[in-house]
Amino acid sequence: MIRRRKALKNIGLLTGGMLSITYSCNIIPEISYINLPLIDSKQQELIAVICNLLLPIKSETFPTPESREHFVLSMVNDCLDDKERIKFLDGFKTFQIEIIKNKERSFKDMFLEDQVDFIAKYINEKKSEIGVFLNHLKHYSILHFETSENYMKSYLKFEFMPGRYEGTVLVKS
Amino acid sequence: MTNTFDTIIVGAGMSGGWSAKEFSEQGFKTLLLERGPNVEHPVDFPTTNMQPWEFKHRGQLTSKEIEDNPVASSCYAFREDAKHFFVKDKDHAYGQVKPFDWIRGYQVGGKSIMWARQVQRWSHFDFEGPARDGFAVDWPIRYNDLADWYTYVERFVGVSGNKDGLDVLPDGDFLKPWESNVVEKYFSQEVKKYYKDRHVIYGRCAHLTESRPIFIEQGRGICMSRRICQRGCSLGGYFNANSTLIPWGLKTGNLTLKPNSVVHSILYDEDQKKAIGVRVIDSNSKVSQDYFAKVVFVSASTLNTNLILLNSKSKRFPNGLGNDNGLLGKFIAFHNYRATINAEFEGFPQYTTEGAKPTSHYIPRFRNVYRQETDFLRGYAAGFGAQPNRETNKEGFGAELSNQLLSTKETGVWNVNSHMMGETIPKESNLVSLDQEKTDAWGIPLLNIDVDYDDNDEKMIQDFYEQFSEMYEKSGFVNIKTNDNGRRPGNDIHEMGGVRMGKNPKTSLLNAWNQMHECKNVFVTDGACMTSTSTQNPSLTFMAITARAANYAIRQMKKGLI
Numbered sequence: 001m002i003r004r005r006k007a008l009k010n011i012g013l014l015t016g017g018m019l020s021i022t023y024s025c026n027i028i029p030e031i032s033y034i035n036l037p038l039i040d041s042k043q044q045e046l047i048a049v050i051c052n053l054l055l056p057i058k059s060e061t062f063p064t065p066e067s068r069e070h071f072v073l074s075m076v077n078d079c080l081d082d083k084e085r086i087k088f089l090d091g092f093k094t095f096q097i098e099i100i101k102n103k104e105r106s107f108k109d110m111f112l113e114d115q116v117d118f119i120a121k122y123i124n125e126k127k128s129e130i131g132v133f134l135n136h137l138k139h140y141s142i143l144h145f146e147t148s149e150n151y152m153k154s155y156l157k158f159e160f161m162p163g164r165y166e167g168t169v170l171v172k173s
Numbered sequence: 174m175t176n177t178f179d180t181i182i183v184g185a186g187m188s189g190g191w192s193a194k195e196f197s198e199q200g201f202k203t204l205l206l207e208r209g210p211n212v213e214h215p216v217d218f219p220t221t222n223m224q225p226w227e228f229k230h231r232g233q234l235t236s237k238e239i240e241d242n243p244v245a246s247s248c249y250a251f252r253e254d255a256k257h258f259f260v261k262d263k264d265h266a267y268g269q270v271k272p273f274d275w276i277r278g279y280q281v282g283g284k285s286i287m288w289a290r291q292v293q294r295w296s297h298f299d300f301e302g303p304a305r306d307g308f309a310v311d312w313p314i315r316y317n318d319l320a321d322w323y324t325y326v327e328r329f330v331g332v333s334g335n336k337d338g339l340d341v342l343p344d345g346d347f348l349k350p351w352e353s354n355v356v357e358k359y360f361s362q363e364v365k366k367y368y369k370d371r372h373v374i375y376g377r378c379a380h381l382t383e384s385r386p387i388f389i390e391q392g393r394g395i396c397m398s399r400r401i402c403q404r405g406c407s408l409g410g411y412f413n414a415n416s417t418l419i420p421w422g423l424k425t426g427n428l429t430l431k432p433n434s435v436v437h438s439i440l441y442d443e444d445q446k447k448a449i450g451v452r453v454i455d456s457n458s459k460v461s462q463d464y465f466a467k468v469v470f471v472s473a474s475t476l477n478t479n480l481i482l483l484n485s486k487s488k489r490f491p492n493g494l495g496n497d498n499g500l501l502g503k504f505i506a507f508h509n510y511r512a513t514i515n516a517e518f519e520g521f522p523q524y525t526t527e528g529a530k531p532t533s534h535y536i537p538r539f540r541n542v543y544r545q546e547t548d549f550l551r552g553y554a555a556g557f558g559a560q561p562n563r564e565t566n567k568e569g570f571g572a573e574l575s576n577q578l579l580s581t582k583e584t585g586v587w588n589v590n591s592h593m594m595g596e597t598i599p600k601e602s603n604l605v606s607l608d609q610e611k612t613d614a615w616g617i618p619l620l621n622i623d624v625d626y627d628d629n630d631e632k633m634i635q636d637f638y639e640q641f642s643e644m645y646e647k648s649g650f651v652n653i654k655t656n657d658n659g660r661r662p663g664n665d666i667h668e669m670g671g672v673r674m675g676k677n678p679k680t681s682l683l684n685a686w687n688q689m690h691e692c693k694n695v696f697v698t699d700g701a702c703m704t705s706t707s708t709q710n711p712s713l714t715f716m717a718i719t720a721r722a723a724n725y726a727i728r729q730m731k732k733g734l735i
Binding site for chain 1: 227526
């Protein structure tokens with residue numbers, strides 16, 4: 001638990017966000033994002049669930065300095081311009097309304113198949129509000145994964161200090 | 174601290190660094206002024222050892238940084254890892270009469286920390302260009318005047334290259350090159366097959382590929398081809414002033430480095446009829462202080478050098494120091510980087526590359542070299558790069574997407590690309606001037622920049638498209654696409670001129686030794702001194718010209734002539 005708290009604190013430092021831990025039965029990490037003031041801890045959990053559905057990767061195999069949802073939200077908070085961020089938030093709001101309207105239960109409580117069906121319904125409607133929201137999550141999830149140490153080293157041949165260049169290397173079959 | 178020195182140098186970038194080294198090494202008490210903070214190698218390179226995944230935004234800028242810095246963020250190197258070395262737009266305003274990206278690095282080391290490190294010599298074709306083609310004014314020097322100084326600089330800097338034996342791009346004192354890849358070699362051979370006068374060669378770069386005693390003495394290590402040079406290199410693998418010239422000068426005990434010192438103007442004494450020093454404003458306290466010396470070297474970066482000289486007004490020089498002919502600030506030129514071309518090549522699917530290298534290939538100017546052959550003046554050099562293409566399918570979501578990302582692979586196709594580096598013609602109408610009303614935080618007039626492309630540049634772009642499309646087609650490249658990237662003047666970061674060298678005081682500001690015609694103890698040795706631009710990345714020439722001018726001034730000082 002101590003390690004987890006330390007990790008959460010590091011996330012707070014890394015994201016530049018304000019980390020507040022509520023001590024209760026369940027410790028719910030909540031990082032405040034200055035441009036996303038209405039995203040609370042439950043919504044952060046929901047973002048985490050959606051991100052994991054969009055790109056399910058074992059974080060033990062591809063560890064990163066921060067959790068997926070906090071990376072994604074940091075990017076939305078810092079790197080999307082105001083117009084795109086509003087679209088993202090509108091999409092998130094509509095996403096939650098649609099869930100309640102159609103299923104009358106929270107997304108997290110839905111069956112996995114229903115969750116997947118719901119995302120599949122909107123992910124290719126890239127101009128729809130929910131489509132914009134989902135595709136931002138997907139884009140930053142991929143970036144998070146593709147810049148993980150293991151992926152860069154094992155799949156993209158990344159070397160921090162190669163010290164060499166070989167220009168005629170036979171492709172291994 | 175005393176305020177009297179033998180020499181004052183304005184600007185601690187690579188030009189100022191060279192004069193600082195030369196003067197201090199030869200026993201002259203030297204003051205090196207820098208308007209920005211100190212950056213000490215390697216402790217002030219905060220991101221140099223950060224891994225890609227350690228950056229909060231994985232290298233990207235925030236939307237606010239882009240919004241606040243439309244100029245700085247237009248530079249390829251202004252990213253999360255190196256943004257701290259660039260001037261922020263709001264901190265240092267200037268006037269754009271026409272759109273101009275003034276990319277600056279205000280710190281000890283200047284832009285030498287973030288530069289592109291390409292170091293090609295000029296040839297006699299370049300120095301003879303204005304006289305032959307009837308533009309600007311004749312250079313007062315030729316290649317032979319500078320050849321030994323190029324060598325002198327290269328030996329200290331460390332330049333990796335091949336001896337190519339080309340008259341259009343003279344060889345230097347090179348360290349071994351990195352290997353060329355199979356497509357670079359292929360394109361080089363194809364071009365040689367079809368064209369007598371076109372060459373695809375290894376791009377000479379300021380990186381240490383082997384050790385020599387001089388580099389050990391500097392405390393520098395071999396380049397590990399990390400390709401993150403813009404962050405500053407903890408190893409000293411590439412050349413910047415911070416790991417070489419400045420500590421070298423400081424070691425002599427004769428050099429005083431004074432950061433946070435904004436030079437307001439050069440002080441001119443009406444009785445002695447010469448400059449006596451400089452007026453400096455502390456960038457933090459804004460307190461003004463005068464410093465005095467026998468000789469002043471100005472190398473504050475091209476446009477800031479123009480600004481300082483224009484702002485150095487006296488009874489004798491009411492329009493700026495040495496500006497009797499009214500040409501100070503005029504004939505600004507740059508390099509035209511607007512045209513690019515890319516394509517694919519399917520010729521070597523069995524090969525790939527491993528490791529990395531901090532340079533690519535280079536195609537020296539081939540247009541109008543030996544005779545005028547086009548309807549535009551001068552010509553362009555170009556880069557050439559070839560990389561194995563990697564395919565990653567990012568469609569879909571869920572396990573399908575995960576599996577696709579984990580199945581990323583090289584396709585066997587190579588991406589190839591070139592970018593144009595065009596010579597622009599210096600014109601009187603391309604100029605900088607002082608704003609009559611607006612001043613900066615230190616009370617210094619803002620610089621207004623009025624610089625643009627012209628018809629010659631547009632014709633050159635079209636020719637680049639035609640010639641490179643043909644070269645690519647003949648080499649079997651496919652899916653060829655040309656592009657005008659719309660880069661604004663200045664974005665090349667090769668602005669030059671305004672205080673040009675020349676033979677005649679009526680048409681130039683500096684003589685063959687970079688000495689002001691009208692104020693003999695003031696020398697200008699950065700890009701401001703350039704009479705024309707050629708096509709080559711100019712930094713090596715700035716350094717060679719500076720070393721030459723400094724040693725001339727030293728000889729004159731020893732003789733008591735200045």
